[in-house]
Structure formats: structure tokens, C-alpha cells
Amino acid sequence: MGHGPISELRGIALRSICPDDISDAAPPPSYCAEDNKFAVNFSYEAPLENHVLTRGFSFYLQTLPSDRASATDIEQYGQLVREGFGAALTTWISELWAHHDHNDTELESFLEKLISRSSSGYVLLLPPQVVRLNCPQAATFIVRIFLQSSSPFAATEQRKVAYAQKPGRTLLLNFFDYPCWQQQNTQFVVNKETHCVNITPILTHELGHSFGLGHSSEDDSIMNEVISVTHPSQAHIGARFQQGFY
16 A cells, blocks of 8 residues: 655554554555555466566556646546557457467466356457556556657657657657647557557557567567557567567
């Protein structure tokens, strides 16, 4: 529930607390308090060594500068990023499931926990759930939305839509040069009429980096440095995918 500096930790005690008395267990003011979140089939169990791919996917949102966005703007950004991550994870999980003959035992077991089967033979795939957290310490990803021209999106830099900082857990999105963003699943990368950027393929690409994949020279791959398609290539789901993830 509470996240803060280890230097201020005085001790750890196990106590039973009734829900009505939960306020008595509030962390000190210097700590960040995380509200309860609810999600379906949520777990931090990870089949891969980098622990990015789990059934408990979360992000923490920042805007730079912090005073440029209103509370309403921040809520809209949060909803946009949450839906974008959800669609991007669905893309990767769907492709993995479609080519699951290439998977090892641990990854196959992970995918099975996302599957429900009916007696009539229908298969329901429930992708990892995405929640937005109040505290950065527990988040899978930190997402920083840039609302002004500053590095790495400064006027002197090469114009980019997004960056992934090493080791791939911090994503930077350029809302200054590209003020219009949408969540349109895999319909397009950039809307040719409105010039709005579709956040889903952007996050699909950046997730690939966090899984360990580098840029691809293939035009039909989401991992190409210049994104023109909205899905990973079969090569990334096969042997090269496994090598990249590990």
C-alpha cells in the first residue's frame, strides 16, 4: 500500500486490520499511498526473465512540465495510455497464441492461464489487464508525456514520436510535436486525414523493445524503426522472438 524511501523505514510488523479500520494503517506523509485496484485474472507471475510480460500490467503517468496539463487532461491521457497498452498487449498475446507451437513450456503455461474454453470448442483469450497506479515504485512502466519542446524531443533533435529509455521500462511520448493522439486498435499508424497518431502501434513497438527485441529492417514488422504496419512479423513470433525475449 505504501511506497517510499528505505531510509525512513523503522520496522515491519504483521497486523490484522479490518476494512473499516484501514485508515489506521495509512503510510506516513512522505510515502506514496496506492489505492486498491481491481482487475480480472491479475497476477505478477512472469514466464520470461525480464518480468515485463505478466498478467498484472501497470503504469505510472507523468506529464512534463507537470503544470501544463489540467486534471481533466491527465485523466484523458491516462485512459488513452491504458487502452493503448491493453490493445498492444492483446496484439502480442494474440500473435503468441496463434504461433504457440514455437513457445517453450513456461510461456505455453502462461498463455494457458489466459485461455477459457467452452464445451462446444470456443476459445476465449483474456489478455493481461492494465491498471494505472498512483505510485511509480510498483509500476511496470513509467510513461512520460512531453508537452513542451525539450530533450529528447527538443527542436535540435531528430523528430520522433516516442522513445524507450533503457532498460525499456520508461516510455517517452511526444505530445508537443504530435498533439493529436487516438486509440484506434490496429486500424492505422497515423490517420492520413487528421494526422492523429494511433497510440496502439506505438506502444506495441515499444513493448517489443521492453521484451528484448531490437529494431528490424523488415518493412512488414512493427519493430521497424519507421512504423508502417500494426502487427509483429512472424519472424519475431518465432525463433527470433524467443531469442529476443531471453
